[in-house]
Amino acid sequence: MTKALLVTGAGGVGKTTVSAALGVIAARSGLRTLVLTVDPARRLASALGVGEELGPEPQPHPDEPNLWAAMLDASLSWRSVATKHADPDVADRLVNNEFFIAASQHFPASQSYAAADQAATFVEAGAWDIVVVDTPPSAGGIDFFTAPAQMADLVGGRLLRWLTGGPLPGRFLYRRAGRPFLRLADSILGSDLLERVAEFLLDLRTTYDGVSDRGRQIEALMGRATILVVTTADPAPIAEATRFYRELPDVGGTPVAVIFNRTLPAEWSGFQPPDDLQRELAENVVRWGAESLRQSDARTGFAAVHHAHVATIPWVPDPPNDLDGLGRLIESADALPDGLFEAP
Amino acid sequence: MLDKRLVVVSGKGGVGKSAVAAALAQLATRKGKKVLLIDMGESAGLSSHLGVSALEFKPREVRPDLFAMRIVRSDALIEYLTLQLSIRGLKTLSPLARAFDALATAAPAVREIISIGKVLWEVRERNWDLVVADAPPTGQIGSYLRAPVSISELVPTGRIQRQAAWMGGTLSDPEVTRLVLVNLAEELPTTETKQTLKWLDENDLVAPPTVITNRLVSKLSARPSGKGPARESAIHHRAVFTEQQHWLGRLEPDIALPYLFGLLTASEVAARLSDELEASL
Numbered sequence: 095m096t097k098a099l100l101v102t103g104a105g106g107v108g109k110t111t112v113s114a115a116l117g118v119i120a121a122r123s124g125l126r127t128l129v130l131t132v133d134p135a136r137r138l139a140s141a142l143g144v145g146e147e148l149g150p151e152p153q154p155h156p157d158e159p160n161l162w163a164a165m166l167d168a169s170l171s172w173r174s175v176a177t178k179h180a181d182p183d184v185a186d187r188l189v190n191n192e193f194f195i196a197a198s199q200h201f202p203a204s205q206s207y208a209a210a211d212q213a214a215t216f217v218e219a220g221a222w223d224i225v226v227v228d229t230p231p232s233a234g235g236i237d238f239f240t241a242p243a244q245m246a247d248l249v250g251g252r253l254l255r256w257l258t259g260g261p262l263p264g265r266f267l268y269r270r271a272g273r274p275f276l277r278l279a280d281s282i283l284g285s286d287l288l289e290r291v292a293e294f295l296l297d298l299r300t301t302y303d304g305v306s307d308r309g310r311q312i313e314a315l316m317g318r319a320t321i322l323v324v325t326t327a328d329p330a331p332i333a334e335a336t337r338f339y340r341e342l343p344d345v346g347g348t349p350v351a352v353i354f355n356r357t358l359p360a361e362w363s364g365f366q367p368p369d370d371l372q373r374e375l376a377e378n379v380v381r382w383g384a385e386s387l388r389q390s391d392a393r394t395g396f397a398a399v400h401h402a403h404v405a406t407i408p409w410v411p412d413p414p415n416d417l418d419g420l421g422r423l424i425e426s427a428d429a430l431p432d433g434l435f436e437a438p
Numbered sequence: 439m440l441d442k443r444l445v446v447v448s449g450k451g452g453v454g455k456s457a458v459a460a461a462l463a464q465l466a467t468r469k470g471k472k473v474l475l476i477d478m479g480e481s482a483g484l485s486s487h488l489g490v491s492a493l494e495f496k497p498r499e500v501r502p503d504l505f506a507m508r509i510v511r512s513d514a515l516i517e518y519l520t521l522q523l524s525i526r527g528l529k530t531l532s533p534l535a536r537a538f539d540a541l542a543t544a545a546p547a548v549r550e551i552i553s554i555g556k557v558l559w560e561v562r563e564r565n566w567d568l569v570v571a572d573a574p575p576t577g578q579i580g581s582y583l584r585a586p587v588s589i590s591e592l593v594p595t596g597r598i599q600r601q602a603a604w605m606g607g608t609l610s611d612p613e614v615t616r617l618v619l620v621n622l623a624e625e626l627p628t629t630e631t632k633q634t635l636k637w638l639d640e641n642d643l644v645a646p647p648t649v650i651t652n653r654l655v656s657k658l659s660a661r662p663s664g665k666g667p668a669r670e671s672a673i674h675h676r677a678v679f680t681e682q683q684h685w686l687g688r689l690e691p692d693i694a695l696p697y698l699f700g701l702l703t704a705s706e707v708a709a710r711l712s713d714e715l716e717a718s719l
Binding site: 385430 | 451483486664
């Protein structure tokens with residue numbers, strides 16, 4: 095059975111690098127490993143052996159036979175919502191519809207739904223022992239877990255009912271006359287805009303059964319996944335990590351650990367430089383010592399408040415650009431939870 | 439920058455955008471201006487940089503002459519309909535607001551125009567000397583800046599069209615609006631900032647932005663010596679400096695802000711950054 099390892103956290107904390115590094119270690123331990131990533135830095139993409147051609151199809155690493163990588167693609171998955179769950183002629187209309195294209199870019203849950211759908215597809219495929227998922231940072235990432243339900247709600251026509259005044263059979267019945275606010279909206283927006291939106295929503299609604307079934311499958315897979323939260327010791331990412339610990343138990347599961355990335359050595363904390371140390375170096379170590387102390391206070395505080403398992407990955411100033419560099423990142427990590435790569 | 443009427447602050451997630459927005463607003467207040475700081479996003483970041491509880495739609499005076507608010511889309515929409523489109527006399531606006539919400543899910547630019555429209559309305563009403571917007575990240579900022587144009591294309595006539603016209607005009611007026619992009623001297627933020635600069639250059643919606651690169655360490659001349667933390671921290675510092683210089687070479691900022699060591703709270707960070715900004719402006 096394929097294990098899903100979901101790596102969540104705020105943007106900018108090195109989540110993509112940590113996901114890739116975990117993938118390298120899993121692959122080197124003999125597990126067939128797929129890393130699903132979003133928007134990797136150029137150096138990281140080349141470390142994963144995929145250069146700039148990384149696409150939605152898993153590609154094997156040229157030097158590491160157990161490692162594959164693929165890129166999550168939100169727009170592609172929206173097309174598949176249409177092609178998988180709508181009649182062919184409706185699907186044609188949908189994928190070319192201006193609102194469909196806009197919704198795929200704008201609906202906050204859509205990127206997350208797309209990512210969750212693709213991740214679930216690879217987990218179901220059974221071709222890998224472990225799938226490491228670097229979750230998209232949109233809306234803090236928590237919506238990766240709520241997206242399936244939100245999508246079902248969207249296509250299920252909650253919004254459509256506001257426009258049309260009730261669940262409607264068949265093609266287009268736009269009850270303008272019965273709804274004064276729609277007449278008004280019409281006068282503001284011009285005659286056909288709301289009509290076009292309502293037509294689009296009616297088409298979208300035909301995908302409801304498919305999307306809600308799929309949503310339940312995705313949620314079931316999420317429920318069995320192992321969740322890691324990545325953060326740094328800075329206030330904004332910690333606030334995001336706090337949200338995960340507070341809200342995830344309600345929607346997906348409890349994280350097994352929080353990883354503080356870019357951690358400075360604890361022994362620098364409050365270090366008193368010897369008197370004979372050159373002044374510039376003494377000032378330097380005092381500054382970094384204060385930073386290290388701040389970081390360890392942040393970790394201790396987080397662990398106490400959330401009863402969290404805290405792991406650390408050291409701050410490496412120049413990011414890894416090859417497999418060995420990625421591997422070293424995890425080898426130098428402290429207190430990673432046991433059994434991270436073991437089968438569920 | 440602070441002599442403009444609107445400063446819009448964007449940047450990739452994690453670069454300190456909200457901290458810089460809060461710092462700019464505090465600095466302007468110190469210079470004797472009456473300032474409105476607007477959180478256009480949904481994170482709790484801005485309020486923590488001010489050291490206050492969660493912000494609401496109604497502006498609240500968080501320091502003398504510094505008011506702060508958060509855009510709540512449903513409230514902003516109702517205000518837009520009543521104030522800007524002069525729709526009155528409805529018993530309740532909420533059904534209309536819900537219809538718009540449906541539209542905002544599907545139609546391009548509707549949700550963006552409601553948010554940026556509120557910001558620009560506050561600029562136009564002249565209740566403030568300066569409005570500072572903690573705007574969405576660079577990944578989305580284009581659709582906000584372009585929203586007036588997109589709306590004009592979507593709704594070619596009528597009241598909305600006229601509103602969109604002055605909004606676009608306000609954004610593009612270099613005497614009124616200044617865009618700030620916050621960056622870090624790292625690969626992903628620098629790549630994204632450069633992409634944004636290119637897009638802005640091609641689209642001509644606002645004057646060329648000010649780039650602020652945050653969290654820069656200064657040069658350490660002394661060679662690492664001694665042992666233990668003294669030596670290790672010197673090696674670390676020099677490695678961070680070298681990496682940052684590489685990315686500074688790719689994108690030279692207008693303003694450089696230092697790495698702040700050992701600061702515990704978000705409000706300390708914003709206060710210190712406002713001192714640093716004062717020194718560089």
